[in-house]
Amino acid sequence: MSIFERFLTLWVALAMVAGIALGHLLPGLFAAVAAAEVARVNLVVAVLIWAMVYPMMVGVDPGALKNVVRQPRGLAITLAVNWLVKPFTMAALAVLFFEHVFADLIAPEDARQYIAGLILLGAAPCTAMVFVWSQLTRGDEGYTLLQVSVNDVVMVFAFAPIVAFLLGVTDIAVPWQTLLLSVVLFVALPFAAGIATRYRLGSEARIGAFRDRIKPWSVVGLIATVVILFGLQGSVILDRPLVIGLIAVPILIQSYGIFALAYAAAYALKVPHRIAAPCALIGTSNFFELAVAVAISLFGLNSGAALATVVGVLVEVPVMLSLVAFANRTRARFA
Numbered sequence: 001m002s003i004f005e006r007f008l009t010l011w012v013a014l015a016m017v018a019g020i021a022l023g024h025l026l027p028g029l030f031a032a033v034a035a036a037e038v039a040r041v042n043l044v045v046a047v048l049i050w051a052m053v054y055p056m057m058v059g060v061d062p063g064a065l066k067n068v069v070r071q072p073r074g075l076a077i078t079l080a081v082n083w084l085v086k087p088f089t090m091a092a093l094a095v096l097f098f099e100h101v102f103a104d105l106i107a108p109e110d111a112r113q114y115i116a117g118l119i120l121l122g123a124a125p126c127t128a129m130v131f132v133w134s135q136l137t138r139g140d141e142g143y144t145l146l147q148v149s150v151n152d153v154v155m156v157f158a159f160a161p162i163v164a165f166l167l168g169v170t171d172i173a174v175p176w177q178t179l180l181l182s183v184v185l186f187v188a189l190p191f192a193a194g195i196a197t198r199y200r201l202g203s204e205a206r207i208g209a210f211r212d213r214i215k216p217w218s219v220v221g222l223i224a225t226v227v228i229l230f231g232l233q234g235s236v237i238l239d240r241p242l243v244i245g246l247i248a249v250p251i252l253i254q255s256y257g258i259f260a261l262a263y264a265a266a267y268a269l270k271v272p273h274r275i276a277a278p279c280a281l282i283g284t285s286n287f288f289e290l291a292v293a294v295a296i297s298l299f300g301l302n303s304g305a306a307l308a309t310v311v312g313v314l315v316e317v318p319v320m321l322s323l324v325a326f327a328n329r330t331r332a333r334f335a
Contacts, residue, residue, distance in 0.1 A: 011223055012222070012223065012317050015224075015230070016226060016317075019226060019227040019228065019231040019234060020234035020237065020238065022231050023230065023231030023232060023233075023234035023235065024234060030232050033228060038181065045229075048224050049129075049221065049225065050221070051220060051221030051224075052217075053131045053190040054193060054194065056141055056144070056190075057193065057194025058197050058198060058210065058214070059207075059211055071275055073270075074143060074275040075150060075279070077269070078147050078150075078279045081262045081283040083158055083162070085283075086123075086125065086258055086283055087119070087122045087162050088122075089254060090118055090122025090123075090254050091119050093118070094122075097246070097249060098114050106243075106246065110243075114247055114308045116298070116299065116304075116305040116308075117306065117309045117312075119163060119166045120305065121308070121312045123162045124155070124287035124291045124294075125151060125155070125285070126148075126283075126284075129285055129316075129320075132218055132222055134281065136324045137274075137278065137281070137331075139277050140274040145191065151282065155287070229310075229313050233313075233314075247308050248314070248315050255284050255315070255323075256284075256319070258283045259283070262279060262283050263276060266279060266280060266334075267334065270335050272334060276334060277327040277331075281320065284323060285316060285320055288312055288313045291309040291312065
């Protein structure tokens with residue numbers, strides 16, 4: 001790994017600080033960035049996610065995709081954790097903390113809003129960012145693509161019913177344009193571009209050399225995305241630090257707990273590390289673009305639910321980097 005990649009935690013921390021500072025100094029610039037969206041998908045962030053995902057997709061050999069079905073255990077773990085465990089444990093933790101543990105610190109109406117935001121986070125497992133975490137743990141590119149693709153198909157059908165059930169409503173306004181456009185932008189199109197690039201380059205040697213040249217852009221895309229997200233939400237984070245800390249507690253417990261469950265299951269089932277690490281990280285990370293969009297659509301831009309989804313972004317990057325480091329340190333323990 002390069003020095004830039006090795007000290008990624010430091011650069012992300014600096015990006016958070018820079019984002020908050022720049023959001024305060026240049027509010028007009030960040031307002032213009034926020035306005036550049038289609039179907040609630042921010043076009044600037046979409047370009048940066050492309051920078052993160054495209055190098056990973058160039059490494060995907062389509063001829064090897066047919067072989068990933070020979071390792072069904074990793075996919076089974078991902079689906080079970082993402083859809084049978086994660087949404088319901090996140091809802092349970094949200095209710096536990098905001099209706100009981102933190103009941104004396106938060107107004108009941110605010111508590112209900114935070115619970116709703118956390119439910120939206122828990123029901124939206126990661127899509128695009130998992131390619132970055134997979135790359136940092138030397139994950140199997142083809143298998144990661146399969147896991148994300150299957151996960152996206154399930155999300156199209158399962159997200160709304162699960163959220164509706166957990167929120168206790170019968171009719172939820174899910175922005176389907178956002179969901180479908182995100183899948184196309186962050187998975188389908190980068191995959192097609194990666195295949196076209198491999199075809200044009202021809203040999204594995206040229207493909208490897210090209211991928212090494214563009215790989216640093218994955219980290220650049222991640223850093224720039226963090227700057228933008230914190231620039232947009234910096235004032236809220238500074239104005240309500242106690243609330244931010246309270247919302248972060250169940251998210252932290254959920255994140256580390258879900259990773260431990262999936263990673264331990266992969267170890268017990270003797271799943272290879274190149275598959276085990278991404279399958280555990282998919283459930284730990286969140287599809288925050290969708291969660292934020294739905295929270296704004298349902299409850300409003302300045303709602304507690306929208307704030308809770310933004311705190312999810314605040315917590316996610318440091319947590320995921322710590323789990324990537326743990327996965328790398330424990331690689332030798334897997335067969």
